[in-house]
Ligand code: ADP
């Protein structure tokens with residue numbers, strides 16, 4: 001589950017971003033929508049504990065993030081959060097297989113090579129373990145990054161603009177895979193996007209609309225986007 005209360009983020013020299021509260025049950029799906037610059041990626045980084053809010057609280061899978069610091073926060077994130085960033089952050093110096101092994105190192109767990117091979121298979125990249133990221137197509141690289149994100153069966157999968165550079169068919173497939181992976185491990189799914197196609201692919205998902213807070217913010221003078 002994800003619960004946020006009174007969440008805000010101040011960037012130096014910019015208007016503060018204030019976010020509506022979210023209460024997403026475990027296994028639920030959330031669409032974070034809004035125009036470019038509305039704060040979608042910022043919200044994801046707050047929920048992942050990658051950024052400290054200037055106000056408010058985040059609780060993920062029963063863990064209040066304000067209670068964690070430093071290496072304890074890093075270890076918690078490595079186990080509880082699957083993150084599929086817009087730029088995939090695959091290491092180009094490592095094979096696909098070893099890129100997945102990084103998930104174990106980050107979590108302080110012994111690597112499990114059999115589990116890595118198994119994780120690649122259902123995403124259709126089971127025979128690419130020995131390749132390097134530079135030898136993958138964009139779609140293959142995304143699947144590898146997704147396999148790494150869900151390898152440790154996180155409580156939450158956060159995907160930032162996962163359809164950004166994909167045609168209609170590839171976008172639909174990518175969203176299908178995200179949902180399949182989350183169902184398989186019981187994870188909640190959060191997709192941040194300004195892509196209207198995602199709405200159709202996630203019917204019934206909760207929506208966090210950051211365009212709306214822009215309007216409210218302008219009305220009460222707190223925030224301008
Ligand atoms: P989105 O993902 O919706 O495009 P972001 O969360 O990236 O929006 O950005 C929200 C706002 O915060 C934008 O105005 C952006 O310029 C600003 N911002 C994002 N990251 C930083 C940063 N590291 N330093 C200063 N301002 C930032």
Ligand code: MG
Pocket residue numbers: 040041042160
């Ligand atoms: Mg963004």
